[in-house]
Structures are given as C-alpha cells and as structure tokens.
Amino acid sequence: MTPRIALDAMSGDHGVSVIIPAAINVLKEIEDVHLLLVGDEAVLEKAIGQQPPSILQRLSIVHASQVVAMDEIPSSTLRNKKDSSMRVAINLVKEGRADACVSAGNTGALMAMARYVLKTLPGIDRPAIIAALPTTQGYPVHVLDLGANVDSTPEHLFEFAVMGSVLTSAVGNLTNPRVGLLNIGQEEIKGNEKVKEAARLLSESNIINYIGFVEGDDIFKGTVDVVVCDGFVGNVSLKTTEGVAKMISHYVKQSFNKNLFTRLVGLIALPVLRKLREKIDPRRYNGASLLGLRGIVVKSHGSADVFSFGCAIKEAVVEVRKNVPAQISSQLAELLSERRHVG
Amino acid sequence: MTPRIALDAMSGDHGVSVIIPAAINVLKEIEDVHLLLVGDEAVLEKAIGQQPPSILQRLSIVHASQVVAMDEIPSSTLRNKKDSSMRVAINLVKEGRADACVSAGNTGALMAMARYVLKTLPGIDRPAIIAALPTTQGYPVHVLDLGANVDSTPEHLFEFAVMGSVLTSAVGNLTNPRVGLLNIGQEEIKGNEKVKEAARLLSESNIINYIGFVEGDDIFKGTVDVVVCDGFVGNVSLKTTEGVAKMISHYVKQSFNKNLFTRLVGLIALPVLRKLREKIDPRRYNGASLLGLRGIVVKSHGSADVFSFGCAIKEAVVEVRKNVPAQISSQLAELLSERRHVG
Numbered sequence: 001m002t003p004r005i006a007l008d009a010m011s012g013d014h015g016v017s018v019i020i021p022a023a024i025n026v027l028k029e030i031e032d033v034h035l036l037l038v039g040d041e042a043v044l045e046k047a048i049g050q051q052p053p054s055i056l057q058r059l060s061i062v063h064a065s066q067v068v069a070m071d072e073i074p075s076s077t078l079r080n081k082k083d084s085s086m087r088v089a090i091n092l093v094k095e096g097r098a099d100a101c102v103s104a105g106n107t108g109a110l111m112a113m114a115r116y117v118l119k120t121l122p123g124i125d126r127p128a129i130i131a132a133l134p135t136t137q138g139y140p141v142h143v144l145d146l147g148a149n150v151d152s153t154p155e156h157l158f159e160f161a162v163m164g165s166v167l168t169s170a171v172g173n174l175t176n177p178r179v180g181l182l183n184i185g186q187e188e189i190k191g192n193e194k195v196k197e198a199a200r201l202l203s204e205s206n207i208i209n210y211i212g213f214v215e216g217d218d219i220f221k222g223t224v225d226v227v228v229c230d231g232f233v234g235n236v237s238l239k240t241t242e243g244v245a246k247m248i249s250h251y252v253k254q255s256f257n258k259n260l261f262t263r264l265v266g267l268i269a270l271p272v273l274r275k276l277r278e279k280i281d282p283r284r285y286n287g288a289s290l291l292g293l294r295g296i297v298v299k300s301h302g303s304a305d306v307f308s309f310g311c312a313i314k315e316a317v318v319e320v321r322k323n324v325p326a327q328i329s330s331q332l333a334e335l336l337s338e339r340r341h342v343g
Numbered sequence: 344m345t346p347r348i349a350l351d352a353m354s355g356d357h358g359v360s361v362i363i364p365a366a367i368n369v370l371k372e373i374e375d376v377h378l379l380l381v382g383d384e385a386v387l388e389k390a391i392g393q394q395p396p397s398i399l400q401r402l403s404i405v406h407a408s409q410v411v412a413m414d415e416i417p418s419s420t421l422r423n424k425k426d427s428s429m430r431v432a433i434n435l436v437k438e439g440r441a442d443a444c445v446s447a448g449n450t451g452a453l454m455a456m457a458r459y460v461l462k463t464l465p466g467i468d469r470p471a472i473i474a475a476l477p478t479t480q481g482y483p484v485h486v487l488d489l490g491a492n493v494d495s496t497p498e499h500l501f502e503f504a505v506m507g508s509v510l511t512s513a514v515g516n517l518t519n520p521r522v523g524l525l526n527i528g529q530e531e532i533k534g535n536e537k538v539k540e541a542a543r544l545l546s547e548s549n550i551i552n553y554i555g556f557v558e559g560d561d562i563f564k565g566t567v568d569v570v571v572c573d574g575f576v577g578n579v580s581l582k583t584t585e586g587v588a589k590m591i592s593h594y595v596k597q598s599f600n601k602n603l604f605t606r607l608v609g610l611i612a613l614p615v616l617r618k619l620r621e622k623i624d625p626r627r628y629n630g631a632s633l634l635g636l637r638g639i640v641v642k643s644h645g646s647a648d649v650f651s652f653g654c655a656i657k658e659a660v661v662e663v664r665k666n667v668p669a670q671i672s673s674q675l676a677e678l679l680s681e682r683r684h685v686g
Contacts, residue, residue: 071530136593147527150535184490184578185451187414192493192575216582220590232535233579235527236572239559240580244587247563248623250479255619262615269612272605276598280591 002034002058003320004099005313006092009047010039010067010085012104013303019104020047022309026317027055029310033317036098038062039085064088068105070302074112086110090117093295100296100316102287104304110297111148111290118295121325123332126152127292128160128231129299130167133241134280137222142168142177144228146288147235154197157181157228161198161208163291164226166331170322171315174225180214182229182237187213194230207335245282283308287315291328296320345377346663347442348656349435352390353382353410353428355447356646362447363390365652369660370398372653376660379441381405382428407431411448413645417455429453433460436638443639443659445630447647453640454491454633461638464668466675469495470635471503471574472642473510476584477623480565485511485520487571489631490578497540500524500571504541504551506634507569509674513665514658517568523557525572525580530556537573550678588625626651630658634671639663 009019016039023035037044041063048059066084068077081087086105092098094117103110111127120127130144144164149156161179168177181199183191191213202210214224216237229237252273256266278284286308290297296319300312352362359382366378380387384406391402409427411420424430429448435441437460446453454470463470473487487507492499504522511520524542526534533556545553557567559580572580595616599609609616621627629651633640639662643655 134590136590150527182579184493184575184582216579216584217586217589219583220586229579232527233576236525236559236576236580237583239527240562240583241559241587243560243563244584245591246560247477247479248588248591251619251622255615255622258615265612265615269608269615272598272601272608272612276594279594279598 002032003317004034004036004097005316005320006036006038006062006089006098006101007313008039008086008089008101008103008105009037009044010064011106012300012309013070016043016047018304018306018309020044022306022313023059024048024051024055025306026310026313027058030314030317034058034060035313036060036062036089036092038064038089038092039067040065062088062092068109070106072106072109074106074108077106077109078112078116081109087113087117090114090297093297094118099320100298102298102300102312102316104300104302104309104312107147107299110299114290114293114295114297118293118297120292121294121329121332123336124159124163124292124328126156126159127290128163129288130164130291131238131288132285133219134285135220135222139222140172140285141219141222141224142226143219143234143238144226144291145231145234146238147231148290149231152194152230154194154201157194157198157230158201159292161202161210161226161228162331162335163328164228165208166328167289167291167319167324168226170324170327171318172225176209177225178211178223179208179226179228180211180218180224182227182233183213183215185213186215198228205335205338207331207338242282245280284311287312289315289319289324291324294325296324345375346660347377347379347440348659348663349379349381349405349432349441349444350656351382351429351432351444351446351448352380352387353407354449355643355652356413359386359390361647361649361652363387365649365656366402367391367394367398368649369653369656370401373657373660377401377403378656379403379405379435381407381432381435382410383408405431405435411452413449415449415452417449417451420449420452421455421459424452430456430460433457433640436640437461442663443641445641445643445655445659447643447645447652447655450490450642453642457633457636457638457640461636461640463635464637464672464675466679467502467506467635467671469499469502470633471506472631473507473634474581474631475628476562477628478563478565482565483515483628484562484565484567485569486562486577486581487569487634488574488577489581490574491633492574495537495573497537497544500537500541500573501544502635504545504553504569504571505674505678506671507571508551509671510632510634510662510667511569513667513670514661515568519552520568521554521566522551522569522571523554523561523567525570525576526556526558528556529558541571548678548681550674550681585625588623627654630655632658632662632667634667637668639667
C-alpha cells in the first residue's frame with residue numbers, strides 16, 4: 001500500500017515557498033508515496049507550477065480556506081480554525097484519506113487539534129512529542145516528552161517509555177532499545193519523587209529494556225536509545241541543545257572571520273567543517289512525532305528549509321510503513337497482560 | 344582585609360595533585376589572599392614541597408583525618424565524616440577563621456554540610472546552586488538553581504531570583520541584571536503552574552529587573568543575565584550543555600583526524616580553534632556558588648584541572664571582596680519592606 005501523507009502546506013515560518021519544493025523533492029526521491037497538499041487551492045496550484053506527470057499523478061490538492069497563526073492560542077484554534085490547512089490535514093487522517101500528516105505550524109495547536117480529532121490510543125492518557133538527536137556514536141537517540149505535558153505523573157512517564165520504545169525500535173530497526181529516565185544523578189536516591197516512582201514502574205516491566213537513570217550529558221553519548229522525561233524538562237533540554245550548538249557555530253564563524261589569515265584558514269578548513277556539519281546537522285533530525293494518537297502526526301520545525309521539511313515528510317513515511325500506532329497498541333496490550341500476570 | 348579561603352584539599356577526582364598546584368598558582372597571581380589547605384597534614388606538606396617564603400607565609404595547613412567519597416550519601420557524611428577535609432573547611436568559615444571555602448567534592452554532601460553548619464540566611468528557605476555559562480555576546484549568564492532543589496515552589500523561585508540577581512550584580516559589576524524565568528515558551532499562557540505563579544510574584548517586585556519568560560536557547564544569547572529555574576530543570580540544562588559541547592568537540596577532532604589532508608588542515612586551523620576554545624572554555628566558568636547560606640561556599644567541578652580549580656578559588660575571592668551573603672540579606676530586607684509598603 002502506497003503511504004498517503006497529508007501536508008499542512010500553509011503553516012510554518014515559510015509556508016508554501018518551502019513546503020511545495022520539499023514535497024516535489026520527496027516525490028522525486030521516493031517513488032512509492034502519495035502527497036496530499038492542504039491549503040488555498042489557487043496558491044498551491046501556482047506554487048506547484050509545471051511538473052512532469054510522474055510527479056503530478058502522486059500529488060493531490062485539498063482546499064482549506066484558513067491558516068493557523070504561529071502565536072495563536074491552541075484552544076481558540078479548535079473553535080475558530082475548523083477550515084485551516086492544519087485541521088483539514090488532520091481530518092484527512094481521521095477520515096482514512098491519508099495515513100499521516102505533517103505540519104510545520106504552531107505545536108500547541110497541532111497537538112490540541114490532533115488530540116481532539118484523532119483521540120488517544122486506548123491505554124494512553126497523554127500523547128507526547130518525541131524527536132531524534134545526534135550522538136557521538138553516529139546513531140541517533142530519541143527523547144520524549146518534548147513539551148506536550150508539563151506536569152507528568154510517574155504513570156505518564158511509564159507511558160512515554162512504552163511509546164518511545166516502540167517508535168525507536170520501529171524507525172531505527174532496533175530490537176530492544178535501551179530506555180533511560182532523565183534525572184539529575186545516576187544514583188537511586190537522586191531526583192524527585194516522580195522519577196523515583198517511574199523508575200520503580202519501569203524496573204518491574206520485562207517488556208521495556210530499562211537501563212536506569214541517565215543525566216543530561218548522557219543524551220549525546222550513544223549509551224541510551226530512548227530518554228524519557230517530563231515535557232517541561234525535555235523542552236528545556238532540547239532548546240538548550242539548540243542554543244549551545246548555535247553559540248558554538250557563532251564563535252566558529254567569528255574565529256575564522258577575524259582577519260585575512262583566519263579567513264584563509266577558514267577557506268582551507270571549509271570542506272572539513274562542512275563534513276562535520278553534515279554529521280550533526282539539525283536539519284537531518286527534523287520531524288518530531290506526536291505519539292499516542294490514533295494516527296500519525298509529524299511536527300516539523302517552524303523554520304525548516306526545503307531539505308529539512310523533506311526529512312519530516314520521510315519520517316512520516318517510515319512511521320506509516322512501520323504502522324507505529326498499531327505497534328504501540330499491541331505493546332500496551334502486552335504490558336497489560338504482563339501486569340495481570342504479575343498481579 | 345585579606346580574603347582567607349579554606350580549600351578542601353583532598354576531594355574531587357584528582358585531590359591534592361590538582362588542588363595544591365592550583366593554590367600555589369593563585370597565591371603567585373593574587374598577592375592579597377591567604378589560603379588554608381584542609382586535609383591530611385603529611386600528605387599536604389609533601390604536596391606543597393619547597394616554596395618561596397612569599398608563598399609559604401600566605402599558606403596554612405589545617406589537619407583533617409577523613410575524606411568524603413564522591414558517591415557517599417549526603418546524610419551519612421553528616422554523621423560519619425565530621426573530621427573530613429570538606430567538613431573542617433566549612434567549620435573554618437563558621438568559626439570565622441576563613442571567609443569562604445572551596446571544594447571539588449561530592450555536591451550533595453557539600454550542600455548538606457554547609458547548610459547544617461552555616462545555616463541559611465534569614466528569609467531564605469532553600470539555598471541554591473548558581474554558575475556562569477558563556478553567551479554569544481562575550482559576557483556570561485548566571486543560571487540557578489542547578490540541582491540543590493528538585494521541587495521548587497513559586498516562592499523558592501522568587502528567592503532564587505533575588506539571590507541570583509545579587510550575585511550577578513556583585514561579581515559581574517552590573518547595576519540592574521536582567522532576570523528571566525526559564526519556561527517552555529515565552530507567552531504568558533505557557534508552562535506549569537509553578538512558573539506562572541513565580542512570574543506573577545516577580546512582576547510585582549520593583550527591586551528585581553524581571554524581563555519575563557526565557558527558553559532554553561535564550562540562555563546563550565546574552566539577552567538575559569540571570570536565568571531562574573527549578574534545580575531539576577537547571578541541572579538537566581547544565582548537563583545537556585556539557586554533553587552537546589563534548590559531542591561537537593568529539594566530531595571536530597574526528598573530522599580533522601580523518602586522513603593526512605584533514606590532519607594538515609587541522610594543524611593550520613589549530614591556532615584559530617585554540618582561540619575559539621578559549622572563548623567558550625568551560626574551565627573558565629568553573630566555580631558554582633552555594634547561595635543563601637551564612638557564609639561563602641564555592642563548588643568546583645570534580646574533574647577540574649589546575650587552571651580550572653584556580654578559577655573556582657578566584658570566584659571565592661571575588662565573593663568575599665563583594666560580601667555577597669551580606670548583600671543578599673540587605674536585598675531581602677529591602678524586598679520585605681517593599682512588600683509591607685504594598686500590603
């Protein structure tokens with residue numbers, strides 16, 4: 001079955017000017033995919049322009065008259081943006097006309113709409129946001145929750161561990177991903193009551209490969225595959241990562257721009273630095289997934305460029321092929337029977 | 344008055360082998376300082392070796408028979424390590440024989456002992472840990488709490504803002520440091536109830552220069568001088584910063600080590616990269632302060648080298664000269680009268 005991905009084509013910092021070229025690139029790169037562009041029909045027609053039939057036959061337009069603004073309050077978008085490109089893209093998943101949707105829009109609104117329209121999977125109380133980050137080992141690490149929840153209970157953290165474990169094994173082809181709980185020390189006595197209780201729940205499960213507490217610097221060491229934390233903590237950690245990387249990049253540019261000599265050195269070092277940048281390029285890691293819903297929703301960074309938005313579309317394609325929501329459901333059912341067995 | 348700094352000379356990953364050379368370097372660099380080395384007398388005598396009288400006359404040894412291990416449980420060190428180098432160094436501050444102490448030992452034990460021996464300042468419920476981080480603007484940003492507290496109330500966050508504001512203006516010679524609350528969005532509706540209530544408390548004060556919510560990536564932009572957060576969040580953010588910096592450094596080394604060509608390029612780029620490293624060298628930022636106590640306690644990174652431990656000693660010297668605890672007390676008194684005025 002060809003994955004059908006609905007794209008919220010109007011949202012994000014750059015809208016159609018980034019999303020349409022990204023969509024066309026993905027169609028050129030992957031033969032077995034169909035994209036549904038959601039937004040103002042006239043605008044989309046114009047942005048698509050002249051394309052070969054091999055592209056056009058795998059590209060549909062679905063009209064939506066509104067756009068959700070980046071700073072709009074989620075609850076108000078639920079009431080007032082029922083014909084927005086974001087909402088219609090989610091509706092297509094609900095109606096079974098698309099297998100997943102991708103949006104670069106307002107995260108809060110996307111989560112609110114997806115939750116309202118698609119509903120959560122049975123056994124999931126709180127959906128979570130998960131994304132991949134680079135490690136020194138070359139393979140990525142997945143971190144959740146990145147901001148959907150601000151006061152997670154130990155049970156929520158346990159749910160995140162289940163969902164994160166399923167997604168990571170599906171998209172990374174890992175059989176038994178190592179799951180760590182983010183804490184402020186590795187000793188059992190450290191941390192707050194929530195993480196201690198979540199650690200107890202995770203230790204008791206035979207299904208989750210729980211390896212214990214990890215700290216902020218462990219995220220990037222490649223010693224853990226899934227890092228579980230409350231959304232407040234995860235969001236701060238993600239944004240901190242972005243901030244540090246930008247600061248270092250700023251100083252690298254400044255250092256090589258200082259005078260004629262350093263500019264020459266910079267020119268010589270350019271190919272090496274470019275290769276380096278590729279390895280930890282945040283654009284490669286674009287495409288956070290909203291997990292725990294009855295459908296696949298991928299959130300692109302608002303400022304994504306063409307390459308980067310393409311990565312988010314491909315993330316959605318992989319999740320469709322692996323049928324992540326069904327896998328989460330079956331893992332949850334297994335856990336439930338594990339608990340019954342224990343109880 | 345010459346600042347007298349007690350050094351816990353036995354703790355940290357490297358003990359005397361780093362701490363004694365660091366102490367001697369500081370005495371050479373700063374004429375107006377007296378250091379009290381606390382630890383096993385015979386070990387310290389040997390480590391000091393031959394030194395000119397100009398050094399020896401500003402160096403005393405205070406014997407302590409025990410050492411706190413890096414993984415010891417804080418509460419047990421309170422009972423069982425009463426003659427440890429850490430405890431005796433803190434006692435010297437309490438007894439008025441030293442104006443500050445510095446330790447590279449177990450953070451939890453240091454906080455527990457310092458709190459037990461020195462007590463908190465009037466009006467301070469929870470001491471906090473603060474440290475400086477680099478920004479793209481060249482000047483540092485101070486972040487607190489970095490792990491002393493795991494479930495801070497809005498009132499605690501308010502206390503942290505007061506203490507952070509005082510320390511930052513004292514050591515950074517700033518008149519009105521910009522204080523931001525770490526959150527997962529800048530809009531007022533974002534975040535958990537704790538930060539929302541803390542924001543309300545801070546907005547009402549005329550003494551704190553509160554600029555609103557900041558996000559993880561704002562820490563490094565130079566747009567805020569003091570970042571206030573719960574200790575769990577702050578610790579994760581600090582460790583994340585370390586982890587990202589190490590990962591990037593790992594990939595930089597790997598890129599330049601790939602083959603003969605890249606190694607040559609690396610050699611040419613070396614002076615530029617070294618200058619760059621200096622700017623964001625974490626060793627320069629070594630020396631976290633335990634704030635809110637009736638005395639000055641500085642925590643060095645456990646793995647600090649000679650240069651880095653020297654920075655922590657100098658942090659203590661500056662805090663003594665600026666009399667940070669007295670300044671916090673007077674700022675708190677002013678706030679109290681401000682509240683009475685309002686009420």
